[in-house]
Amino acid sequence: MRTLDVKKITETIRRMTIEVNTDLPQDVEQALVEGRAKEESPFGQYCLDQILANAKLARCEKQAMCQDTGTMVVYLNIGQDLHLVGGDLTEAVNEGVRLGYDEGYLRRSMVEEPVFDRVNTGDNTPAVIHINIVPGDKLELTLMPKGGGAENMGALGMLKPTAGKDGVVDFVVDAVSRAGGNPCPPIIVGVGIGGTMEKATEIAKEALARPIGSSHADPRYAAMEAEILEKVNKLGIGPQGLGGRVTALAVHINTHPCHIASLPVAVNINCHAARHMSTVLEGEEM
Numbered sequence: 693m694r695t696l697d698v699k700k701i702t703e704t705i706r707r708m709t710i711e712v713n714t715d716l717p718q719d720v721e722q723a724l725v726e727g728r729a730k731e732e733s734p735f736g737q738y739c740l741d742q743i744l745a746n747a748k749l750a751r752c753e754k755q756a757m758c759q760d761t762g763t764m765v766v767y768l769n770i771g772q773d774l775h776l777v778g779g780d781l782t783e784a785v786n787e788g789v790r791l792g793y794d795e796g797y798l799r800r801s802m803v804e805e806p807v808f809d810r811v812n813t814g815d816n817t818p819a820v821i822h823i824n825i826v827p828g829d830k831l832e833l834t835l836m837p838k839g840g841g842a843e844n845m846g847a848l849g850m851l852k853p854t855a856g857k858d859g860v861v862d863f864v865v866d867a868v869s870r871a872g873g874n875p876c877p878p879i880i881v882g883v884g885i886g887g888t889m890e891k892a893t894e895i896a897k898e899a900l901a902r903p904i905g906s907s908h909a910d911p912r913y914a915a916m917e918a919e920i921l922e923k924v925n926k927l928g929i930g931p932q933g934l935g936g937r938v939t940a941l942a943v944h945i946n947t948h949p950c951h952i953a954s955l956p957v958a959v960n961i962n963c964h965a966a967r968h969m970s971t972v973l974e975g976e977e978m
Contacts, residue, residue, distance in 0.1 A: 694829045694975030695775045698784035704833060704973060705785060709764065709792025712835050712969040713756045716747040719904040720880075720941070720966045727878055727931075727938040736936030740878075743931070743964050754796075758965040761798040762837030764789045764819040765897065771828035774975055782821060790815040801840065822894070834901055834970040842879065842963040845871035848893060851955040860885060860957050861916060865923045867959040868940065873933015876963035878941045880904065881924065883917075884958040887948035892956035895946035900960060901968045904942045917943045931964075941966075 721744070728740040750757035766785055770776070778784075793800060793816040802817060803810040826832075847867035851859050864883055871879075884896030907914040921943045930936025941964075950956060 693773050693775060693978045694771075695777050695978055696831060696973060696975035697778040698776055698781055699778050700973060701781070701831070701833070702784045702788040702791070704971060705766070705788025705835065706791040706795065708833075708835050708969050708971065709789055709798070709837075710754070710796035712967050713758075713761050713796060713798055713837055714754050715751050715969075716757055716965065717968060720964070721747055723904045723941040724878070724964065727941060731931065731936050731938045733930055733934070733936035735934040736931040736938060739931035739934060740938070756796070756798055757967075758839060758963075759799060760839040760841065761793070761801065761816070762839045762967070763802065763843070764816060765836040765838050766819045766821045767832075767834040767836070767898070767901075768821065768823045769826045769832040770823060771830045772825050773827075773829040774831060775978070781823075785819055785821055786817040789819045790817050829975065831973040831975075832970065833973060834968060836897075836901060836968045838897075839876075839963055839965065842875035842961045845875045845961045846893070846896075847959040848889065849957045850889065851957055853953070853955045855955055857916065860955070861920055861923070863957050864920050864943075864959055865927070868924050868929075868961070869927050871961060872929055875961045876965070877929055877933060878931055878938045878964050880962040880966050881920065881940055881943045882960040882962065883920070883943065883945045884960070885945060885947045885956070886950035887956060888950070888954070889956055891948050892958035893960065895948055896958040896960040899944035899946040900962045900966065901970070902944045904966075906944075908945050908947075910947075913945045913947065917945050 882899035884892040929939040
């Protein structure tokens with residue numbers, strides 16, 4: 693059994709909040725470089741050149757790579773043998789987000805309630821927090837700031853099981869087609885298949901944190917990822933929606949068992965500023 697003071701979680705999130713908004717992950721940057729080599733459209737080439745230059749400048753200057761610094765999505769995989777001490781976990785997470793957005797001069801985008809007053813909370817809290825209890829005595833922490841433009845282009849379909857593989861592929865490609873240039877392509881497409889309505893959307897977003905270049909462990913779903921990516925890139929949407937070959941950098945599928953009468957499919961799209969960062973925190977021996 694180990695103990696972990698939640699103040700360490702706060703401090704880690706404070707630091708990571710700034711880093712994740714200013715330092716594009718290497719797998720995303722490499723995919724953009726490879727996309728630039730494939731892109732044939734002059735407009736697309738220009739857009740990718742600007743995106744790559746912006747990423748380097750943001751990293752060097754410690755400035756946000758995008759003005760939309762997103763809703764902060766936080767994943768906490770907590771070992772069942774880890775004892776958290778020193779305060780409330782949710783408040784510790786939100787305090788880390790609050791400090792990071794303040795110290796990093798990051799845009800505050802959260803409103804207190806969604807329909808009527810829509811008053812800005814002033815510190816980009818609350819975060820959207822996902823907590824999972826897992827074996828072990830460590831805490832795995834992942835941050836994913838999610839921009840509004842890409843998030844707005846998500847889609848959910850409660851398909852009939854008879855839709856099968858082709859129905860799933862068509863649904864995903866259609867969702868990307870309807871999104872067009874709104875999510876700031878080139879994009880990463882997260883797909884959740886199975887579970888229930890809410891589970892499909894959850895695993896679709898989790899898929900966005902998977903490293904670009906990795907494939908689903910099941911070769912059948914890996915083939916689906918490749919098929920969807922090929923069809924998406926034939927849509928001609930291109931970088932920033934200005935036309936071209938490189939509409940998506942990757943398609944990542946997550947799956948979950950589902951009811952015999954259901955085939956839920958969710959699509960969650962990330963823009964070219966596909967920000968995510970993970971770390972592992974270890975507690976002290978009791």
